[in-house]
Amino acid sequence: MIGKEMEIDSVKVESSLWIGNKRYKASLRGWYFSWTEVDKRNREKKTVSVPVSEVIGVKEGRVEIQPRKKLEDSDLDFTLFYVKRSRRGNTRGTLWSLGRTQFCCPSRDVRDQWITQLRTALQTHSPSRPHRLLVFINPFGGKKRGKQIYHSLVSPLFELAGISCHVVVTERANQARDYILKKDLTGFDGVVCVGGDGMFSELLHGVIGRTQQEAGVSEHDPTVMLQPCDLRIGIIPAGSTDCVCFASVGVNDPVTSALHIIIGDSQPLDVCSVHHKSTLMKYSVSMVGYGFYGDVLAESERHRWMGPLRYDYSGCMVYLCNRNYAGVVQYLPADSHVSSPRDNTRCLAGCRVCSESKERLFPHFDSSSSLYSANLSQVSSELEGEWVTIEGKFKCVSLTCMSSSCPRSPSGLSPSAHLADGTVDLILVRETNPLGFLTYLHRHTTTQDQFDLPFVEVHRVKAVRFFLPPGEEEEEEYEEEIQSSSERVSEDPDKLHNGDIANAQSKTTSQHCLAGQKERDTVKSARRKKRSFVCGPCCTKPPSVSVWNCDGEILPHTEILCRVHGQLVRLFARGIEDSTGA
Numbered sequence: 364m365i366g367k368e369m370e371i372d373s374v375k376v377e378s379s380l381w382i383g384n385k386r387y388k389a390s391l392r393g394w395y396f397s398w399t400e401v402d403k404r405n406r407e408k409k410t411v412s413v414p415v416s417e418v419i420g421v422k423e424g425r426v427e428i429q430p431r432k433k434l435e436d437s438d439l440d441f442t443l444f445y446v447k448r449s450r451r452g453n454t455r456g457t458l459w460s461l462g463r464t465q466f467c468c469p470s471r472d473v474r475d476q477w478i479t480q481l482r483t484a485l486q487t488h489s490p491s492r493p494h495r496l497l498v499f500i501n502p503f504g505g506k507k508r509g510k511q512i513y514h515s516l517v518s519p520l521f522e523l524a525g526i527s528c529h530v531v532v533t534e535r536a537n538q539a540r541d542y543i544l545k546k547d548l549t550g551f552d553g554v555v556c557v558g559g560d561g562m563f564s565e566l567l568h569g570v571i572g573r574t575q576q577e578a579g580v581s582e583h584d585p586t587v588m589l590q591p592c593d594l595r596i597g598i599i600p601a602g603s604t605d606c607v608c609f610a611s612v613g614v615n616d617p618v619t620s621a622l623h624i625i626i627g628d629s630q631p632l633d634v635c636s637v638h639h640k641s642t643l644m645k646y647s648v649s650m651v652g653y654g655f656y657g658d659v660l661a662e663s664e665r666h667r668w669m670g671p672l673r674y675d676y677s678g679c680m681v682y683l684c685n686r687n688y689a690g691v692v693q694y695l696p697a698d699s700h701v702s703s704p705r706d707n708t709r710c711l712a713g714c715r716v717c718s719e720s721k722e723r724l725f726p727h728f729d730s731s732s733s734l735y736s737a738n739l740s741q742v743s744s745e746l747e748g749e750w751v752t753i754e755g756k757f758k759c760v761s762l763t764c765m766s767s768s769c770p771r772s773p774s775g776l777s778p779s780a781h782l783a784d785g786t787v788d789l790i791l792v793r794e795t796n797p798l799g800f801l802t803y804l805h806r807h808t809t810t811q812d813q814f815d816l817p818f819v820e821v822h823r824v825k826a827v828r829f830f831l832p833p834g835e836e837e838e839e840e841y842e843e844e845i846q847s848s849s850e851r852v853s854e855d856p857d858k859l860h861n862g863d864i865a866n867a868q869s870k871t872t873s874q875h876c877l878a879g880q881k882e883r884d885t886v887k888s889a890r891r892k893k894r895s896f897v898c899g900p901c902c903t904k905p906p907s908v909s910v911w912n913c914d915g916e917i918l919p920h921t922e923i924l925c926r927v928h929g930q931l932v933r934l935f936a937r938g939i940e941d942s943t944g945a
């Protein structure tokens with residue numbers, strides 16, 4: 364008899380269940396819920412096994428949520444929703460969708476026991492699932508489909524999983540960042556953005572800034588040990604660039620990301636702080652690039668009206684200019700015994716290098732030393748040979764905390780970079796001929812090694828300084844002009860940001876510092892934007908100095924210090940699942 368087969372303890376159930384007219388032997392044992400088809404002669408056939416940690420929800424009756432919600436109430440049925448995997452095209456990652464199976468039980472009692480036990484198992488085996496989330500939607504990101512993506516694809520899944528959400532549709536840039544910095548966040552288990560990399564960056568700055576405010580840590584001190592952030596960040600990709608999502612999940616698919624959030628995945632992420640003297644400029648998780656990548660961004664800003672095409676156009680134009688920039692790069696090498704940018708490994712879900720990383724300590728940093736001396740010998744002697752110095756002319760200098768893979772470059776800027784090992788990859792492309800540089804760029808789109816070129820070098824590092832060679836320092840006059848403009852801005856914040864008056868209120872907080880910085884950046888960027896990085900018939904003297912592109916934003920200074928903060932934040936993700944094993 365079916366009823367007698369039922370055996371229950373806290374997380375163990377076994378009984379016959381029916382799917383359609385086929386009988387299955389189902390069991391819930393520890394971490395797995397499995398069902399095996401049994402034929403009329405009691406022979407066992409194929410087994411399906413779902414980890415409890417990947418169950419999205421268990422509902423009474425026959426339930427459908429897609430394409431629209433439908434419920435057929437019945438005393439004998441229950442519906443199980445879970446993560447289903449499939450491969451997507453030529454990308455490395457695994458696409459997740461919502462799996463659904465309707466089970467019919469022999470009695471109502473058995474049905475209720477299954478539901479109770481499955482829900483208990485969920486609580487026991489998935490303690491880090493979020494219950495309440497703060498969601499920010501950028502209605503103008505990407506193809507302007509953020510609201511539609513959230514309401515049609517994501518919200519029904521959150522509802523099914525019993526997650527309650529407070530949704531804010533942003534009305535201006537930096538609203539999400541300011542909200543996180545200022546408002547009461549009690550009760551939220553995480554923050555989620557529906558948008559692109561720019562929206563993610565807002566959440567990143569909000570979460571890091573808030574955590575440091577509460578811990579009484581000054582973000583402007585480049586030597587300080589930042590406090591790791593508790594609030595996890597989720598990304599629902601809906602932008603024109605979804606690089607962070609792509610590099611941490613392997614695909615940019617809203618449903619896959621929503622399911623990772625629901626099951627409470629947690630992926631630590633290294634963050635690079637970028638300082639100029641004693642001022643925090645920005646945090647970066649993907650790319651900080653000078654030279655080619657800076658020029659392309661600056662040029663594309665001048666052609667915003669072209670839409671996404673502006674990147675291709677600007678890329679071609681800047682390439683044709685064949686510009687090189689003089690600079691001094693200093694770096695603090697990471698331990699080369701642990702990993703290297705050319706070891707041909709990939710940072711995948713459960714990465715051993717990341718999990719063994721103990722790079723959160725930063726033992727070599729000497730806070731008393733001058734960081735930005737133009738006198739090279741002075742800098743070297745002060746740091747007693749630990750920093751390596753390279754001076755030369757570069758096509759580009761890039762730093763990347765992660766592989767920075769994207770659909771166009773599936774392996775990314777540095778294919779073997781890790782998400783959370785406390786290091787950053789420094790890529791130096793020295794002066795070369797246009798064909799050589801084209802080869803370098805083209806290899807990003809193929810499987811060929813882009814570092815296997817005589818003018819390219821790559822180093823795994825913990826910190827980088829960049830400054831101009833003696834005699835080519837940043838213009839003081841320019842600096843002063845910017846300073847006085849930003850002072851005027853601070854006096855009258857309305858002039859720059861309508862409705863952003865709150866920025867002027869708490870002058871001592873991190874929020875104010877960042878907001879004030881943003882305004883200074885705006886003024887500086889506006890000036891820099893006027894400077895053309897493309898030389899043509901109208902360009903008399905090509906600029907000798909480029910700009911830094913920091914995760915898609917132009918930095919207002921050339922001389923910077925970048926420092927990695929290992930595992931500073933956590934995403935609702937698990938790294939790229941190896942699709943060959945999925």
Ligand SMILES: Nc1ncnc2c1ncn2[C@@H]1O[C@H](COP(=O)(O)OP(=O)(O)OP(=O)(O)O)[C@@H](O)[C@H]1O
Nearest residue numbers: 504505533534535536558559560561562602603604
């Ligand atoms: N309501 C809004 N109005 C204007 N800008 C906004 C709004 N909400 C967010 N933003 C800003 O828009 C910028 C771009 O947003 P997002 O990254 O979501 O889209 P995107 O299409 O990928 O953008 P981009 O290609 O310019 O990086 C972000 O830097 C964010 O600060």
